[in-house]
Amino acid sequence: MSSRIEEIFNESYNRLSARTDKVFGWILLFQWFLAVVLALNYSPKTWEAGESSVHIHVWAALFLGGCLTVYPVFLVFKSPGKISNRYFVTAAQMAYSMILIHITGGRIETHFHIFGSLAFLAFYRDFKPLLLATFLTACDHLFRGYFWPMSVYGVLSASPWRAIEHAAWVLFEDFFLFISIKGGLQELKVIAEKQVNLEIILRNVEKRVEERTLELKKSQQTIIEQQQALVSAAKLSSLGEMAGGIAHEINTPLAIISLKVDQMHKYLKEGSHAPQSLQDSLGIIKKTTNRIANTINGLRTFARDGRDAVVSIIKVSAVVDDTLGLCQEKFKNNGIDLILKKNSTYENCCFYGRPIEISQVLLNLMNNAFDAVVDLDQKWVKIEASEKENMIEISVTDSGGGIALDIQEKMMQPFFTTKEIGKGTGLGLSISKGIVDAHNGKLFLDRDCKNTKFILLLPKAYEEPKIAAS
Amino acid sequence: MHIFLRFLTTAKTLSMIWLLISIFGVFYLFQYSAKPGASSKNSTIWPVGSHISKPKEKNTLVIFAHPHCPCSKATIRELERLIPHIKDKVDMHVVFVKPKNKNITWVKGSLWKQVQSLPSVHASIDQDGFESKVFGAKTSGQVYFYNSNNKLVFSGGITPSRGHEGDSLGRKYILDAIQSPTDEIKISQVFGCALVGDQS
Numbered sequence: 001m002s003s004r005i006e007e008i009f010n011e012s013y014n015r016l017s018a019r020t021d022k023v024f025g026w027i028l029l030f031q032w033f034l035a036v037v038l039a040l041n042y043s044p045k046t047w048e049a050g051e052s053s054v055h056i057h058v059w060a061a062l063f064l065g066g067c068l069t070v071y072p073v074f075l076v077f078k079s080p081g082k083i084s085n086r087y088f089v090t091a092a093q094m095a096y097s098m099i100l101i102h103i104t105g106g107r108i109e110t111h112f113h114i115f116g117s118l119a120f121l122a123f124y125r126d127f128k129p130l131l132l133a134t135f136l137t138a139c140d141h142l143f144r145g146y147f148w149p150m151s152v153y154g155v156l157s158a159s160p161w162r163a164i165e166h167a168a169w170v171l172f173e174d175f176f177l178f179i180s181i182k183g184g185l186q187e188l189k190v191i192a193e194k195q196v197n198l199e200i201i202l203r204n205v206e207k208r209v210e211e212r213t214l215e216l217k218k219s220q221q222t223i224i225e226q227q228q229a230l231v232s233a234a235k236l237s238s239l240g241e242m243a244g245g246i247a248h249e250i251n252t253p254l255a256i257i258s259l260k261v262d263q264m265h266k267y268l269k270e271g272s273h274a275p276q277s278l279q280d281s282l283g284i285i286k287k288t289t290n291r292i293a294n295t296i297n298g299l300r301t302f303a304r305d306g307r308d309a310v311v312s313i314i315k316v317s318a319v320v321d322d323t324l325g326l327c328q329e330k331f332k333n334n335g336i337d338l339i340l341k342k343n344s345t346y347e348n349c350c351f352y353g354r355p356i357e358i359s360q361v362l363l364n365l366m367n368n369a370f371d372a373v374v375d376l377d378q379k380w381v382k383i384e385a386s387e388k389e390n391m392i393e394i395s396v397t398d399s400g401g402g403i404a405l406d407i408q409e410k411m412m413q414p415f416f417t418t419k420e421i422g423k424g425t426g427l428g429l430s431i432s433k434g435i436v437d438a439h440n441g442k443l444f445l446d447r448d449c450k451n452t453k454f455i456l457l458l459p460k461a462y463e464e465p466k467i468a469a470s
Numbered sequence: 471m472h473i474f475l476r477f478l479t480t481a482k483t484l485s486m487i488w489l490l491i492s493i494f495g496v497f498y499l500f501q502y503s504a505k506p507g508a509s510s511k512n513s514t515i516w517p518v519g520s521h522i523s524k525p526k527e528k529n530t531l532v533i534f535a536h537p538h539c540p541c542s543k544a545t546i547r548e549l550e551r552l553i554p555h556i557k558d559k560v561d562m563h564v565v566f567v568k569p570k571n572k573n574i575t576w577v578k579g580s581l582w583k584q585v586q587s588l589p590s591v592h593a594s595i596d597q598d599g600f601e602s603k604v605f606g607a608k609t610s611g612q613v614y615f616y617n618s619n620n621k622l623v624f625s626g627g628i629t630p631s632r633g634h635e636g637d638s639l640g641r642k643y644i645l646d647a648i649q650s651p652t653d654e655i656k657i658s659q660v661f662g663c664a665l666v667g668d669q670s
Contacts, residue, residue, distance in 0.1 A: 042633070046539075049536075049664060071485075105634050
């Protein structure tokens with residue numbers, strides 16, 4: 001962690017150094033321009049009686065100023081942030097202080113340039129340029145104080161105290177700048193530490209997110225598996241329900257057959273039979289066996305996994321008959337009128353689909369209708385077929401009073417049921433909807449009907465089926 | 471040659487060259503600023519033939535200035551600093567030397583206006599350098615201080631270096647001459663442009 005802190009600190013410090021270098025580059029260029037302007041303003045010419053020539057200050061501003069400026073500026077823009085740049089900048093800056101003070105005739109105000117320069121140099125957040133600047137200033141005063149004392153203070157004897165006073169002011173500013181530099185470096189370090197902490201937190205959060213995402217994926221997988229298991233269970237449950245119904249559907253005709261056979265036995269034994277009554281009994285037996293065959297056929301098609309079936313052309317009548325074969329007895333035994341409208345659509349029209357799956361959907365709608373009306377006074381369920389543009393519409397209407405609005409919004413959702421626990425899985429309609437959607441059809445509640453009417457829309461087929469669905 | 475050029479353009483070499491040029495440049499500039507102008511040929515008493523009026527029994531200070539000498543701005547600023555200390559005791563004159571080939575308008579520049587704004591200072595124009603010849607002044611900023619007995623007690627400049635304001639020997643000598651009058655002549659260097667041509 002500490003190496004990362006140091007890395008971030010160094011990056012921040014390098015950026016700061018580069019920025020400061022570039023700022024100084026512009027400052028040096030500006031000072032060069034300023035030096036020339038001041039030289040032209042204060043001492044443009046030197047005179048000898050009536051003759052003039054360009055003052056040496058102007059040449060100094062141009063060439064000495066240029067020399068002091070060009071090389072450091074080249075360095076700071078070529079390699080901004082390089083540590084050695086700041087020493088050239090410092091030397092140039094202090095030399096500029098000397099030149100500007102000199103050009104302006106030693107004005108007190110121009111001396112502020114030294115103090116301003118020290119403050120700007122502190123932007124490097126490095127003690128060393130300040131030390132160099134202070135050293136150069138001290139050297140200048142000592143050197144000139146020795147060789148040209150008049151240029152510094154006047155009388156030599158007065159200079160030592162003045163030198164100390166000047167040095168004291170510079171050191172005074174240095175002291176506060178050192179504190180500021182130290183504070184600035186500390187700030188950079190604190191920022192680096194905070195950044196590293198943030199990085200650690202971020203890494204931890206990312207790791208946790210990854211772990212949670214993995215957990216979530218596993219949970220989702222488990223949920224999917226459980227849903228699939230529930231769907232299978234629902235199918236098994238409906239199969240169970242159906243098995244009960246089918247048993248009833250088969251037992252009742254078998255009881256009829258058995259009764260008729262007993263009757264025929266009795267007639268033959270007694271010899272008191274009339275050919276017509278025998279004929280009638282045999283007719284009933286035949287019809288009843290056909291009924292059983294229908295039931296078994298329906299069961300057979302229902303038992304196969306519909307998903308593997310090929311999409312084929314199905315007659316409306318075939319799939320409706322197959323489905324009714326599985327449940328009509330249940331309706332009859334509970335006093336529910338099963339009304340089948342056999343119109344031309346029912347008799348002649350075909351649609352595209354997997355017969356087993358459509359049968360499943362119809363059976364689910366029939367079972368729901370049964371549950372809805374079984375305890376009502378008025379009990380009926382009507383099945384109709386009609387054509388709607390390119391679609392075949394099969395509707396299942398029951399005598400119930402409709403479905404409440406809040407239930408309508410949720411009834412197609414998986415696991416939603418209004419039945420008691422154990423009575424329904426809440427998957428019937430959602431599975432049915434899934435099947436119908438896969439057939440490019442629609443399954444919906446007709447909200448305009450005062451009774452409960454489910455409509456099943458399926459794509460119409462304009463050909464006849466090659467092999468009948470049943 | 472190629473190797474020599476490569477050597478010249480290495481960072482270290484360039485840095486050394488830069489450093490040397492900078493040091494030399496600064497050194498030359500300061501040396502120039504410390505280079506005095508030609509000194510005056512002094513007479514020990516108020517020169518005869520001068521048209522500048524000298525009051526009796528009063529100290530007199532005369533400054534010779536080139537109207538456009540940049541260094542003399544500092545001299546006039548130093549005079550301005552001296553005035554509060556000497557104005558009641560010294561009669562002050564600033565004489566602007568007009569070369570032969572120049573007119574009065576040329577003389578009355580910013581320096582003239584600066585002197586005009588000073589209280590108790592008489593500004594005058596030295597036509598064709600007559601007074602400067604009488605006094606022997608050769609450099610702009612040349613100051614003569616005569617005591618109340620018409621004796622010269624100070625000759626020199628009142629700036630520490632060319633164009634620079636600040637403490638100087640000249641200022642000290644003038645103040646000493648007022649506070650502790652003496653007949654001893656003190657001399658200091660003068661920093662300014664030449665008042666006359668072909669100075670050596």
